[in-house]
Amino acid sequence: MDWAGWAVFGLIATTALTAAMIAAQLLGLTRLDLPLLLGTILTENPDRARVAGFFIHLGVGQGFALGYALFFVLLGRATWWLGGLLGLLHSAVALTVLVPLLAGVHPRMASYRAGPASRAVLEPPGLLGLNYGPRTPLVTIVMHLIYGVALGVLLRIG
Amino acid sequence: MGGPDPDQPPIEDYGLLGDTRLAALVSSAGAIDWMCVPYFDGQPVFGRLVGGPEAGTFRLGPANRSTVVSRRYRHESATLETTWETATGRLTLTEGMVAEVTGRLMPPTLLVRRLTATGGPIEAVVEFDPRLGEQHRRPDSRRHKEILVCGWPGLAIALHTAPHIAITPGQPTTVRIEPGEPFTVALAVAAREPLVHVPPAAAWDALEADERRWRAWCMDVHQSLPRRDVVLRSLLTLQLLTYSPSGAPVAAPTTSLPEVLGGTRNWDYRYAWPRDASIGVAAFLGVGKQDEARRFMAWLLTATRLDRPRMPVLLTLFGRHPRPERVLDQWPGYARSVPVRDGNGAAEQHQLDGYGWVIDAAWLLTKSGHPLYGETWRAMAGFADTVAARWREPDAGIWEVRGDRAHYVHSKLMGWLALDRALRIADNHRISRRRKARWAAERDALAVDIIERGYDPARQTFTRSYGSADLDAALLVLPLLGVEPVDSPRVRGTIDAIRRELTADGPLLYRYPPGQDGLPGTEGAFLPCSFWLVQAMAATGAVDEATELFDALIDLGSSLGLYGEEITPVDGRYLGNFPQALTHATLVQAALALRDVDGSSRRL
Numbered sequence: 158m159d160w161a162g163w164a165v166f167g168l169i170a171t172t173a174l175t176a177a178m179i180a181a182q183l184l185g186l187t188r189l190d191l192p193l194l195l196g197t198i199l200t201e202n203p204d205r206a207r208v209a210g211f212f213i214h215l216g217v218g219q220g221f222a223l224g225y226a227l228f229f230v231l232l233g234r235a236t237w238w239l240g241g242l243l244g245l246l247h248s249a250v251a252l253t254v255l256v257p258l259l260a261g262v263h264p265r266m267a268s269y270r271a272g273p274a275s276r277a278v279l280e281p282p283g284l285l286g287l288n289y290g291p292r293t294p295l296v297t298i299v300m301h302l303i304y305g306v307a308l309g310v311l312l313r314i315g
Numbered sequence: 316m317g318g319p320d321p322d323q324p325p326i327e328d329y330g331l332l333g334d335t336r337l338a339a340l341v342s343s344a345g346a347i348d349w350m351c352v353p354y355f356d357g358q359p360v361f362g363r364l365v366g367g368p369e370a371g372t373f374r375l376g377p378a379n380r381s382t383v384v385s386r387r388y389r390h391e392s393a394t395l396e397t398t399w400e401t402a403t404g405r406l407t408l409t410e411g412m413v414a415e416v417t418g419r420l421m422p423p424t425l426l427v428r429r430l431t432a433t434g435g436p437i438e439a440v441v442e443f444d445p446r447l448g449e450q451h452r453r454p455d456s457r458r459h460k461e462i463l464v465c466g467w468p469g470l471a472i473a474l475h476t477a478p479h480i481a482i483t484p485g486q487p488t489t490v491r492i493e494p495g496e497p498f499t500v501a502l503a504v505a506a507r508e509p510l511v512h513v514p515p516a517a518a519w520d521a522l523e524a525d526e527r528r529w530r531a532w533c534m535d536v537h538q539s540l541p542r543r544d545v546v547l548r549s550l551l552t553l554q555l556l557t558y559s560p561s562g563a564p565v566a567a568p569t570t571s572l573p574e575v576l577g578g579t580r581n582w583d584y585r586y587a588w589p590r591d592a593s594i595g596v597a598a599f600l601g602v603g604k605q606d607e608a609r610r611f612m613a614w615l616l617t618a619t620r621l622d623r624p625r626m627p628v629l630l631t632l633f634g635r636h637p638r639p640e641r642v643l644d645q646w647p648g649y650a651r652s653v654p655v656r657d658g659n660g661a662a663e664q665h666q667l668d669g670y671g672w673v674i675d676a677a678w679l680l681t682k683s684g685h686p687l688y689g690e691t692w693r694a695m696a697g698f699a700d701t702v703a704a705r706w707r708e709p710d711a712g713i714w715e716v717r718g719d720r721a722h723y724v725h726s727k728l729m730g731w732l733a734l735d736r737a738l739r740i741a742d743n744h745r746i747s748r749r750r751k752a753r754w755a756a757e758r759d760a761l762a763v764d765i766i767e768r769g770y771d772p773a774r775q776t777f778t779r780s781y782g783s784a785d786l787d788a789a790l791l792v793l794p795l796l797g798v799e800p801v802d803s804p805r806v807r808g809t810i811d812a813i814r815r816e817l818t819a820d821g822p823l824l825y826r827y828p829p830g831q832d833g834l835p836g837t838e839g840a841f842l843p844c845s846f847w848l849v850q851a852m853a854a855t856g857a858v859d860e861a862t863e864l865f866d867a868l869i870d871l872g873s874s875l876g877l878y879g880e881e882i883t884p885v886d887g888r889y890l891g892n893f894p895q896a897l898t899h900a901t902l903v904q905a906a907l908a909l910r911d912v913d914g915s916s917r918r919l
Contacts, residue, residue: 185623188617202688203689203691267560267561267562269336269560270417272335272336272414273415273528273554274415274417276606278562278610278613280561280562280614280633281560287635290621290635
């Protein structure tokens with residue numbers, strides 16, 4: 158297991174993913190904003206939340222990178238296409254499980270069952286994150302492909 | 316498919332039931348003739364209102380001849396109560412939807428209806444005929460113990476009665492209601508999730524708990540409001556029309572209720588307009604409901620994200636662009652008014668005024684002690700840049716005219732407002748000097764342009780658009796903006812001219828000269844304009860007249876205190892989608908204007 162590689166390249170891959178996501182937002186492709194979603198768990202100020210969320214996202218990305226690294230070790234190889242396949246699987250899980258479930262635990266995210274007493278101001282992402290724009294699934298898949306391919310190229314199993 | 320329904324009640328006959336996720340319209344006969352599931356802009360499951368008899372209904376009421384003797388919302392709540400006098404006694408239907416289901420194993424949609432009798436046993440009828448969507452699809456029905464389950468792919472409705480009676484969809488069932496033995500019905504809806512069966516007694520308890528919550532909510536509303544009871548009904552209606560999961564204010568829960576009976580001016584209002592959200596910010600701030608005001612702003616911020624710095628005219632409940640407008644060919648429409656439309660084509664228009672409403676709402680928030688977050692300010696500044704860049708273009712205007720675009724004076728005034736309020740916010744928020752200077756220059760140029768090209772000195776009034784002789788009742792917002800002093804001859808002249816030339820009858824105004832929009836037929840008087848007139852008169856010192864006008868408008872409300880978009884001057888029938896958030900929001904603002912000129916509540 159290449160621990161040093163994991164530490165450095167996990168960070169690089171997550172940063173690349175985050176940069177791709179911010180670019181997609183600036184291009185008006187999606188309203189999905191993971192740093193904001195994660196940071197607003199801690200604060201309602203969106204500007205501060207983005208900073209906090211960015212670091213939380215880096216930590217989460219590092220955790221997922223560990224999973225990728227272990228997977229590569231188990232298979233005995235790390236290639237760009239294996240990373241890409243894992244990225245596809247990762248994006249599918251994120252879209253169908255992780256992001257929709259966020260509404261159940263996030264203190265500032267409303268659910269589809271929210272009533273007038275709800276003070277949660279973040280709209281729920283919905284299935285595949287479609288509430289954040291129709292291109293959200295596509296953007297998420299591309300982001301995770303970048304993440305997976307980056308790790309597949311950069312990580313070593315020795 | 317069905318033809319027109321000869322027994323259709325007038326629009327104002329309907330009451331609103333809601334849970335802030337969807338809404339139902341119920342007639343004084345106890346028939347729910349409109350309800351879309353699982354949210355406001357979903358598919359109708361009871362659609363008789365505009366879909367004819369084959370589109371489904373859910374009626375609970377007397378089986379034999381009866382007269383409505385009382386109909387009201389229970390005190391400061393969303394629970395509706397209708398009482399009929401029958402030959403054998405009085406029958407009362409109490410009904411509502413449970414709004415707060417978070418954190419409990421409850422269905423997201425739970426409609427509760429209870430019949431009680433006094434004076435003697437009464438024969439009642441249950442007519443449960445759910446039909447889904449455009450094709451009025453009948454459900455697959457089955458029974459689970461005492462519960463009737465009606466299913467379509469991805470959607471199920473459960474009907475549970477206590478005491479139990481066997482109900483078959485589409486077939487009226489009679490039930491004998493004995494005094495002291497209420498008959499309770501709980502209807503639960505599940506979309507893409509399992510049904511949650513709630514016994515009717517538990518559903519009733521949940522409804523009563525909700526009632527207590529609504530009352531507690533009302534207690535916080537300022538006591539100093541004139542006609543507070545009426546204002547509270549408007550605020551509750553606005554709350555019921557706000558989609559809680561996203562905070563989107565729905566313009567109205569219906570589609571295609573006609574602006575002309577038998578005409579073609581039938582639009583889908585089950586969407587959210589940033590303009591309405593902004594007016595909602597002002598209305599809720601004014602009555603002391605800061606959280607609700609901030610929620611509207613939060614919705615505006617997230618919903619417009621993909622389009623910035625352009626502001627879309629209208630959005631779905633989750634900030635998406637609406638589906639393309641289309642016609643439901645087989646639907647007979649309300650009072651033979653076709654076409655019935657699904658979707659709203661106005662979404663593609665450019666309307667300059669929207670920017671003014673939104674930035675003004677942000678300014679009001681900052682003024683009330685809520686500095687804007689950096690992101691909010693960046694969004695507002697982007698909108699101001701758009702106004703500075705585009706105000707010289709013609710637009711579709713606040714009335715969303717579907718013909719050629721024009722230089723509407725109201726749009727230009729609201730463009731001025733956008734830049735002016737952005738500059739005021741900039742006094743306490745970071746922005747470059749270059750940007751501020753540009754906004755100031757464009758604002759001043761706009762003011763000059765409006766007076767040079769939008770003012771008719773001979774008649775001493777601003778006009779509807781550059782080069783036009785027509786007037787526009789939307790110009791009644793003029794004294795509220797600050798572009799001209801309230802005592803300026805141009806302001807007073809415009810108010811006088813609108814009152815003179817656009818009067819419909821009594822307190823009513825047409826929004827523009829009837830027939831001047833390229834569509835067939837003559838629409839009714841536009842109620843929000845009359846409430847703007849109250850504000851304009853209050854702002855220009857005609858407080859007594861404004862008060863009289865406000866009282867006259869209150870008398871025009873439905874027996875339940877609900878308002879539509881328009882009203883027929885001749886017979887007082889409501890027109891347009893119902894109930895209308897814009898009308899209720901302007902009613903609240905008119906009450907606030909009267910309160911604020913008064914200093915304290917001198918009346919009531």
